[in-house]
Amino acid sequence: MAILGISAHYHDSAAALVKDGVPVCAVQEERLSRRKNDAAFPLNAIEWCLDRAGVRPEELEAVVFYEKPMLKFERILTMALRGFPRSWGSFPRAMRSALGGKLWVKGMIASDLGVPSDRILFTEHHQAHAAAAFFASPARRAAILTADGVGEWATLSLGRGSIEDDGSASIELFRELRFPHSLGMLYSTFTAYLGFPVNEGEHKVMGLASYGKPAFEEQVRRMVPRTADGAFALDLSYFEFQEGARRSFSDRLVAELGPARDPWDPIDLSTAEGARYADVASSVQRVLEEILVDLARSLQRETGLQDLCFGGGVALNGCANARILSESGFRNLYVPCAPGDSGCALGAALYADRLHFRRAHRALPDHPYWGPEIDAGELVRLAREDGLELQESPREGDLIARTVEELAAGRIVGWMQGCAELGPRALGNRSILAAPHEAAMRDTLNRSIKYREEFRPFAPAVPIEHAERFFELPEGGARLGRFMSGVFPVRPEWRERLAAVTHVDGTARVQTVERAMAPRFHALLEAYGARTNLPILLNTSFNLAGEPIVNRAAEGYSTFRRSGVDVLVAENVLVRKRRQASSEQAVE
Amino acid sequence: MLTSFLVRAVPSTFDLLLKPLHRRVWADAHRRASKLLRFAETEASGGRDLSRAAERTRDPSLRRLFMRHAEEEQRHADLFRRRGRELLSCSPGRSRFEANWLAPGERGLDDLQIDAHCDESLLAFLHLSEKAAAGRFALYAQVLDCDPDTRTVFVRILEDEVFHMNYTRKQLARLAPRKQGLRLWQARAGRLFKAYLRLATALASVLGTLMLGIQYFVLLPPFALLAKRGARREPPGFAAARAPTPLQRQY
Numbered sequence: 001m002a003i004l005g006i007s008a009h010y011h012d013s014a015a016a017l018v019k020d021g022v023p024v025c026a027v028q029e030e031r032l033s034r035r036k037n038d039a040a041f042p043l044n045a046i047e048w049c050l051d052r053a054g055v056r057p058e059e060l061e062a063v064v065f066y067e068k069p070m071l072k073f074e075r076i077l078t079m080a081l082r083g084f085p086r087s088w089g090s091f092p093r094a095m096r097s098a099l100g101g102k103l104w105v106k107g108m109i110a111s112d113l114g115v116p117s118d119r120i121l122f123t124e125h126h127q128a129h130a131a132a133a134f135f136a137s138p139a140r141r142a143a144i145l146t147a148d149g150v151g152e153w154a155t156l157s158l159g160r161g162s163i164e165d166d167g168s169a170s171i172e173l174f175r176e177l178r179f180p181h182s183l184g185m186l187y188s189t190f191t192a193y194l195g196f197p198v199n200e201g202e203h204k205v206m207g208l209a210s211y212g213k214p215a216f217e218e219q220v221r222r223m224v225p226r227t228a229d230g231a232f233a234l235d236l237s238y239f240e241f242q243e244g245a246r247r248s249f250s251d252r253l254v255a256e257l258g259p260a261r262d263p264w265d266p267i268d269l270s271t272a273e274g275a276r277y278a279d280v281a282s283s284v285q286r287v288l289e290e291i292l293v294d295l296a297r298s299l300q301r302e303t304g305l306q307d308l309c310f311g312g313g314v315a316l317n318g319c320a321n322a323r324i325l326s327e328s329g330f331r332n333l334y335v336p337c338a339p340g341d342s343g344c345a346l347g348a349a350l351y352a353d354r355l356h357f358r359r360a361h362r363a364l365p366d367h368p369y370w371g372p373e374i375d376a377g378e379l380v381r382l383a384r385e386d387g388l389e390l391q392e393s394p395r396e397g398d399l400i401a402r403t404v405e406e407l408a409a410g411r412i413v414g415w416m417q418g419c420a421e422l423g424p425r426a427l428g429n430r431s432i433l434a435a436p437h438e439a440a441m442r443d444t445l446n447r448s449i450k451y452r453e454e455f456r457p458f459a460p461a462v463p464i465e466h467a468e469r470f471f472e473l474p475e476g477g478a479r480l481g482r483f484m485s486g487v488f489p490v491r492p493e494w495r496e497r498l499a500a501v502t503h504v505d506g507t508a509r510v511q512t513v514e515r516a517m518a519p520r521f522h523a524l525l526e527a528y529g530a531r532t533n534l535p536i537l538l539n540t541s542f543n544l545a546g547e548p549i550v551n552r553a554a555e556g557y558s559t560f561r562r563s564g565v566d567v568l569v570a571e572n573v574l575v576r577k578r579r580q581a582s583s584e585q586a587v588e
Numbered sequence: 589m590l591t592s593f594l595v596r597a598v599p600s601t602f603d604l605l606l607k608p609l610h611r612r613v614w615a616d617a618h619r620r621a622s623k624l625l626r627f628a629e630t631e632a633s634g635g636r637d638l639s640r641a642a643e644r645t646r647d648p649s650l651r652r653l654f655m656r657h658a659e660e661e662q663r664h665a666d667l668f669r670r671r672g673r674e675l676l677s678c679s680p681g682r683s684r685f686e687a688n689w690l691a692p693g694e695r696g697l698d699d700l701q702i703d704a705h706c707d708e709s710l711l712a713f714l715h716l717s718e719k720a721a722a723g724r725f726a727l728y729a730q731v732l733d734c735d736p737d738t739r740t741v742f743v744r745i746l747e748d749e750v751f752h753m754n755y756t757r758k759q760l761a762r763l764a765p766r767k768q769g770l771r772l773w774q775a776r777a778g779r780l781f782k783a784y785l786r787l788a789t790a791l792a793s794v795l796g797t798l799m800l801g802i803q804y805f806v807l808l809p810p811f812a813l814l815a816k817r818g819a820r821r822e823p824p825g826f827a828a829a830r831a832p833t834p835l836q837r838q839y
Contacts, residue, residue, distance in 0.1 A: 227825030
């Protein structure tokens with residue numbers, strides 16, 4: 001029995017296919033369309049999933065969309081009415097967008113896939129987040145927290161999930177916060193205030209926060225007063241997003257914090273203005289963390305459970321996750337590999353399988369590699385046509401030894417193995433790898449490969465067996481690091497030797513690599529450790545600024561040729577760059 | 589024979605007629621900065637489209653050329669961005685009016701779906717697009733007497749644009765020696781159709797906004813009163829979660 005899950009129309013569209021209760025494949029539309037954060041209806045992703053699973057559309061038991069479109073429309077309309085007459089500018093835009101397509105998802109699915117409309121189902125947005133977080137975790141009973149910008153009405157929900165011995169599963173969401181009171185929107189508003197693109201630049205705010213002091217903490221607190229029941233309510237006089245305005249913050253917020261940053265202005269942290277931006281980022285980060293820790297703590301007290309499953313875009317905030325784990329009383333915090341909307345495709349399909357069709361729960365493979373597989377033959381063809389130096393290593397040991405030599409010599413390696421990751425993190429199958437020792441490496445990567453701001457840190461990947469030696473992990477920290485979901489301190493004695501992956505505040509967003517999950521990547525880290533006494537590599541996503549993470553070998557090759565990546569490895573093929581090759585050959 | 593395709597960047601007659609207006613548009617330093625920064629985005633996006641084209645083609649020499657083209661678009665983006673930022677830092681005034689309809693940058697690939705086109709039609713489209721951009725950049729270089737540094741940026745970029753214009757034409761002749769004329773006409777028709785679509789969409793958007801705007805002010809006020817009253821009655825903080833509804837329902 002195959003169930004197709006779909007998320008679309010906001011950001012990060014995706015499709016996922018669950019067969020007999022277990023995911024077969026899942027992919028974000030952007031990886032196939034090559035448009036970053038593609039929000040379009042994910043036809044490419046759907047086609048790929050069906051092909052991969054060998055399922056025809058008419059064989060699908062159900063197609064599950066991750067939202068209830070009419071409920072969402074009710075929220076949009078209600079907010080326009082509440083904002084009258086100030087919402088006059090956004091009303092036509094919102095109506096055109098909803099009536100022009102988003103509202104007719106059922107018809108769209110039925111006509112595009114040829115599926116009878118009675119097989120098209122709709123979960124609520126936060127139900128999909130909750131299912132993605134809970135069913136993908138190894139927990140049998142867990143508290144559930146979901147938080148994002150907004151779904152239909154809910155922006156944050158609290159609940160619990162359980163799996164009984166007979167495999168019957170339940171998810172009960174018992175409380176929620178409703179739009180416009182949203183932690184995701186709070187953070188996005190500050191993302192916009194700091195001149196970064198919303199839904200994309202939130203991690204830049206987190207990176208910038210480490211450079212500042214929470215000097216505006218009191219002001220930000222006033223914008224998010226707490227309510228008597230332990231929740232919060234945004235003071236809407238500081239915000240304009242609820243009225244659909246083009247700018248999400250009000251003049252009052254600017255009066256409190258100073259002028260917003262122009263997106264074109266570079267951030268120079270040595271200037272007073274640059275320091276102010278960092279302080280604002282630090283302040284909102286602090287307030288967000290405290291609210292989340294409080295909510296998680298009260299949820300722990302209420303449920304008495306040891307495990308927390310956290311989903312929604314806010315769960316991408318690794319600093320907040322680490323504090324939740326350390327301070328809320330939960331022993332384990334499970335954040336899925338794709339906690340944002342892309343993961344909802346999988347969540348919606350799992351929700352329908354377990355709770356609508358009432359099938360017994362089956363444990364899910366605990367890895368993030370659900371996407372398309374790499375074809376090394378494509379790289380061989382491209383490299384041969386361009387006359388590049390190519391080595392094929394039938395034995396894994398040879399390939400790893402060669403790669404380690406390149407890394408140890410300070411070269412930057414594009415590393416493509418197996419199936420692509422689902423979610424925003426490259427976890428060793430579509431990664432750029434480099435030596436973690438020198439700060440100069442971080443600057444090189446930021447300047448000539450990723451073309452991004454200097455204040456943004458890089459993550460280390462370490463075999464789980466060695467993680468404690470280098471990083472101060474709380475109980476459950478190693479698990480949180482599985483999908484790079486937590487930021488933890490680097491042990492002081494290692495900071496200097498891990499300069500490329502240690503952020504300015506002495507922390508790092510650690511990926512703990514288990515042999516069972518990524519055997520070849522694990523072997524590479526171990527071999528690098530044997531060569532350098534430091535089994536850690538800098539791991540960043542294999543893409544250039546503004547592009548999605550690479551998917552096929554051709555995309556990896558193109559990125560390799562256009563950037564400062566020195567060596568490209570796809571499966572068992574290693575290609576080295578010949579300097580000036582491109583310009584010599586291109587000029588005819 | 590192939591050298592006969594070499595063409596120079598020449599502004600269109602229409603643009604030449606509007607030269608005094610262009611001079612005025614580019615005279616304001618802040619507007620200049622904003623336009624350059626916007627051009628930077630377009631060039632970067634065009635570079636991404638070209639790298640996609642390089643990833644898709646099966647022709648090795650075309651792939652290398654697309655790759656080089658992509659790198660050059662990225663370099664142009666850097667040049668525009670750097671100059672735009674320099675201008676921004678020394679021009680405190682604000683000019684919201686950018687006149688993009690009159691003085692656009694390169695249109696990238698004009699919303700072309702790279703994946704849906706063969707090499708030949710892509711080359712034809714690229715050729716026309718690069719030719720238009722080169723003509724426009726040549727004109728901007730002419731009207732920027734007031735700002736030699738920005739003019740230098742345009743002159744440097746123009747050299748690449750001329751190369752792009754010529755290699756696309758040359759490669760089109762190589763790949764489709766008999767159908768090159770047809771491909772170019774098809775590309776021209778495609779550009780015209782896209783221009784029509786842009787215009788029609790803009791017009792529909794204006795009409796739609798007008799209609800919805802009227803409805804907003806005529807029909808909504810009583811409902812708005814009710815909605816506001818309802819919002820005032822909502823207690824702050826948590827609400828009980830909505831009881832799950834059947835998955836067949838959309839609300």
